[in-house]
Every structure is written in C-alpha cells, then in structure tokens.
Amino acid sequence: MRIATANNYDSTIKVLADRQAQLAQQQERLATGKRVLRASDDPVSATLSEAARNRLARAEADQRALEASRTSLQQAESGLAESGELIQRVRDLLVTAGNAAFTDSEREDVARQLEGLREQMIAVANRTDSAGRTLFGGLGGAATPFVDLYTPSGNGVTFNGQRGQAAAGNTALPQALDGESIWMQVPQGNGRFVVTLPNSNTGAASTSMGEVIDPASYTGGDYRISFNQVAGQMQYTVIDVTNGNTPLASHTGVPYEPGKAVQFGGMSFTINGQPASGDAIDIEGSPARSDIFSIVQNAVEALRYDGANESAHRNQELARAMTEVDASHDRVLLARGRVGELLNRADSLGSLLEGRAFDHKAEDSRLTDIDLVKGISDFQTQQQGLEAAIKSYAQVQKLSLFSMIG
Incomplete structure (x- = not known):
C-alpha cells in the first residue's frame, strides 16, 4: 500500500493543530486558574462544584439576612436603652412631685414634664430601623404600632401591631420585638393586688x-x-x-x-x-395589666387632682405610680437583656455561617481549581513539544527528490 505525500502532510498538520489547541486550552486554564471550565472538562467535578456553589449561595444569603437582623436588633437595643432612661427620668420627677411643700404651679410644671416624657416614650416605641421596619411592632400589622388615643373620651395608647415575636432559627434572628409585652403588660399595684x-x-x-x-x-x-x-x-x-x-x-x-x-x-x-x-x-x-403610658398619665392626673382628700389621693396615686414605674423599668431591662442575648447569638451564627461559606468555597476550589505549579509545568512541556514539532516539520517538508537531483 502506498501512502501519498499529501496524506502525510494532512496528518502532520492535524497533529500540530491538536497540539496547538491543547496548548491554548492549557493557557486558558492558567489565565482563569480553573481546571474545569465547562462540564465536558470533568462532568463529575462540574456537577459537584455546582452543588457546592448552590450551598455557598444559600450561606451567603443567610449571612445577609443575619446582618439585617443584627442591624435591627442593635437599633432596638438603643431604643430600649433610651426608653429606660426616660422611665428613670419619670421616676425622678415622681419623687420630686412628692414634696409636700410644692405649690400647685410647681406640681403643674412637673405634670407637663411628665407629659413630654410620655410623648417621647411613644415615639421610641414607634421607632423604625434603617429599612423602615418597625422595631417594636411584634409580628407586624401596622406601620405605627402604638397609637395615642388619649382624649377625654379615649382610652389612652393602644397597640395596633400583632402580638408575639418571631422565634430565632438556626441561621436567622427576629428583626422586630414584641413591644406589647415590653410596655403594655405592666403589673398594676404590687403585681398581685x-x-x-x-x-x-x-x-x-x-x-x-x-x-x-x-x-x-x-x-x-x-x-x-x-x-x-x-x-x-x-x-x-x-x-x-x-x-x-x-x-x-x-x-x-x-x-x-x-x-x-x-x-x-x-x-x-x-x-x-x-x-x-x-x-x-x-x-x-x-x-388587669396596665401600660407605662397610662401609668404616667395617671400620675399627671393625680398631680392635677383638685377635690376632696386632695393630699391623701395624690400621695396614694404617686406611690402607686412609682411602684408601677419600677415594674415597667424592670420589663424594659428584661427586654434589653433578651436583645443582648440575641446579639450574642448573632455573633455565634455569623461565625458559623462564615465557616460554612469558607468550607463551600474550599470544596469548589478543590473540585475546579488548577494546580498552578503543575499547570505551568505542563504548559511549558506542551509549548516546547509544539515548538520542536513545528521545527521538525519545517525541516522534513524540505526533503524532496527534486532537491536531491538538483
């Protein structure tokens, strides 16, 4: 069987083209740092890598949600701290108002200060986070959870949110607290009678x-x-x-x-x-339970009381208000402590999610990344082989019977 020169030429060109394609592919791997660029490179690794990237995406989404919850909880903690300071100022004014030497005008001045503090506490209870979500609206239900209906025929502050609070999950925390349980569930009197x-x-x-x-x-x-x-x-x-x-x-x-x-x-x-x-x-x-807003308003009315048994009535109501204010302050401190626990849990969950994300990235890297040392070595070997093949072919193609005759 005779093999024509043209066949040898075509075969050699094909081999050189394959070598050049392999070199280009290796160069692409080095440029991207990836061993698996498409599913055909390694079907098994490509499939496992896709699963790892999906898990990484979920972990990163959980991290973003956790950060949003952390931000809201930090702002809620700040609001509770401010509420505690306002309640303490209310108590200080109640102590001051108990001065038997005070005149009616001095008691009226204290009453107006108490009304101002009451309005500030309502504003804190209706505070929103940086995303516009209410911090103390419970499970939602109203853009303004605490509505002040105090009028001669009204019934004070009402809670229009939804009672309750979302439970903390394995990778998520609540973004709003149950303000109803913080400010609207204060025990009356000594808590028993x-x-x-x-x-x-x-x-x-x-x-x-x-x-x-x-x-x-x-x-x-x-x-x-x-x-x-x-x-x-x-x-x-x-x-x-x-x-x-x-x-x-x-x-x-x-x-x-x-x-x-x-x-x-x-x-x-x-x-x-x-x-x-x-x-x-x-x-x-x-x-029944009372609320801090009604407690302050009752103290204001006691300071403005003008009737029989004025001194005894005022002393009785101010003493009751101080007891209930202390109970309300305890509830705010308790809520602030719970927020602190949630923030500590956020730190732990953040570390956990960061660890998971790192593991998923490492798994994806193990499946698809190229070994740079080995990759560079293979590239240089293929490059030298291609150059040698091109030079050899250039010399061989010059060989011809006519050249020998000449």
Whole structure:
C-alpha cells in the first residue's frame, strides 16, 4: 500500500493543530486558574462544584439576612436603652412631685414634664430601623404600632401591631420585638393586688402598696375596708366584695391604729393618716395589666387632682405610680437583656455561617481549581513539544527528490 505525500502532510498538520489547541486550552486554564471550565472538562467535578456553589449561595444569603437582623436588633437595643432612661427620668420627677411643700404651679410644671416624657416614650416605641421596619411592632400589622388615643373620651395608647415575636432559627434572628409585652403588660399595684382610695373620701388616710405574705391564703378576691366612728373611736371593717359583700368575722369593728399593718386574705399593707367616718379603701385582687403610658398619665392626673382628700389621693396615686414605674423599668431591662442575648447569638451564627461559606468555597476550589505549579509545568512541556514539532516539520517538508537531483 502506498501512502501519498499529501496524506502525510494532512496528518502532520492535524497533529500540530491538536497540539496547538491543547496548548491554548492549557493557557486558558492558567489565565482563569480553573481546571474545569465547562462540564465536558470533568462532568463529575462540574456537577459537584455546582452543588457546592448552590450551598455557598444559600450561606451567603443567610449571612445577609443575619446582618439585617443584627442591624435591627442593635437599633432596638438603643431604643430600649433610651426608653429606660426616660422611665428613670419619670421616676425622678415622681419623687420630686412628692414634696409636700410644692405649690400647685410647681406640681403643674412637673405634670407637663411628665407629659413630654410620655410623648417621647411613644415615639421610641414607634421607632423604625434603617429599612423602615418597625422595631417594636411584634409580628407586624401596622406601620405605627402604638397609637395615642388619649382624649377625654379615649382610652389612652393602644397597640395596633400583632402580638408575639418571631422565634430565632438556626441561621436567622427576629428583626422586630414584641413591644406589647415590653410596655403594655405592666403589673398594676404590687403585681398581685391594687389598693385605691375612692374620690368620695374626705379624710387623710393613705396606704402602702402592700404585699402578699401568705400565698396559700391569698384568694385574689376584691375587698373593701370601711371606716366608722363608734363611741369616739375610729374603727374599720373588712368586707369581702367578691363573696356578696360579706364582712370578715375576724375583721369587723377593729380599732384603727395609724401606721399599723392590716393583714387578711394572705395580704398585708399599712394605712397611714387619719380617715374620716364613711371613708373606704378598695382592694382589687388579680388586677388587669396596665401600660407605662397610662401609668404616667395617671400620675399627671393625680398631680392635677383638685377635690376632696386632695393630699391623701395624690400621695396614694404617686406611690402607686412609682411602684408601677419600677415594674415597667424592670420589663424594659428584661427586654434589653433578651436583645443582648440575641446579639450574642448573632455573633455565634455569623461565625458559623462564615465557616460554612469558607468550607463551600474550599470544596469548589478543590473540585475546579488548577494546580498552578503543575499547570505551568505542563504548559511549558506542551509549548516546547509544539515548538520542536513545528521545527521538525519545517525541516522534513524540505526533503524532496527534486532537491536531491538538483
């Protein structure tokens, strides 16, 4: 069989072209740093690399969401800190307002300051983050979660958000807090019962906020203490309002002693001052929750109260306001502590997600990146081989029978 010169020429050119294509491909790998540029280069590695990149994209998305939550929580923590400072200023003003030497104009000045602090607290509760989301709207539901409806016929501040708070996940944190539980769930009185004075009282008696001294005997019922002058001596009777206004047998016609603790139904509190005959003290067991805004407003109204038993009424209401303000401050501090825990968790989750992202990047690199040392060595070898082949072909193609004859 005879092989023509043209066939040898075509075969050699094809080999040189293949070598040149391989060299160009190796050069492209070195330029990009990737061993697998397309699925045909290594189908298995390309498939595994795609899965690694998908996991990396999810990890990066979780990181962005976590950073957004961290930013919102930091702003919420700042708002809670400001709220705590405002509540402390309210307490300081309540202490100041208790000065018996204050005139009506001085008490009015304190009342106006309290109203200003109340408005500031509402503004803090309605604060939004840098993205325009409410920080204390709970699970959402309103652009302005706290609406001030305080008018002569209104009912104070209402919460128009959605109660509750999103739970922290394995890679996510809530971006809003439940403001309803922070500012709208303040225990009234001492948290177990409330002692109040009817406006009809004419005497000068007031009470402490009291405490539960025997939880087993405490029923949570409502009572009334009525005072009557009998034979020149002031006496009081405890009436069980919950059970049909029935007088307590052991607390009927008891001689009144100012400053002495009154104990019944597992409760204890002190009555100070001198009541008038016909005066009363009401005890409400298991009262509903109040809110810091109503507490401040009640203190303002107490400072502006102008009626019978003015001094005793004011002292009673200011003492109750201070107790409830302290309870509200505790709730704000508790919420701030929870935010601090969430921010610490954000740091831990951030480190976890960064580690995952690094692992996914490393896996993708292991599957598709080129070994530069080996790649450069292979490129130089292929380049030298191609140059040698071109030079050899150039010499061989000059060989011809006509050249030999000449």
